[in-house]
Amino acid sequence: MNAKLPTCPLTGPEIVDEYFIENRTRLLEIAAFLDRLDRADAQQAARDFRMQAFAEAVDALAGPGDRLTRIQLLLSDPTTEPLQRLDRKSALGAFDRENKEARS
Numbered sequence: 664m665n666a667k668l669p670t671c672p673l674t675g676p677e678i679v680d681e682y683f684i685e686n687r688t689r690l691l692e693i694a695a696f697l698d699r700l701d702r703a704d705a706q707q708a709a710r711d712f713r714m715q716a717f718a719e720a721v722d723a724l725a726g727p728g729d730r731l732t733r734i735q736l737l738l739s740d741p742t743t744e745p746l747q748r749l750d751r752k753s754a755l756g757a758f759d760r761e762n763k764e765a766r767s
Contacts, residue, residue, distance in 0.1 A: 693721075716757035 673681065700708040708714050716737050723733045740758040 712759040712761060713755060713757040 671678070700714070709718075719737050720734045723730055723737065726733070738757045742758075
């Protein structure tokens with residue numbers, strides 16, 4: 664027997680009933696964030712490496728498959744070498760792929 668076992672204890676309708684409102688709110692927050700950026704300076708924001716990763720992550724949401732893993736990889740630092748020195752006191756939330764040499 665080759666039946667695919669469910670990987671979640673909830674059914675699809677139960678997941679929608681439980682989580683729809685909180686995720687609807689998140690979508691509205693993202694839309695408001697992007698609208699504020701557009702009103703401030705959309706061109707400047709588009710050049711920011713974090714917003715480039717954010718845009719790629721939003722695109723990944725529309726695709727099929729393991730969205731979580733794809734988005735985590737888009738936002739994560741892929742380097743394995745330790746830094747020579749601490750580069751910041753706080754996380755930036757995305758990896759600057761264009762300027763990775765400046766991190767060494």
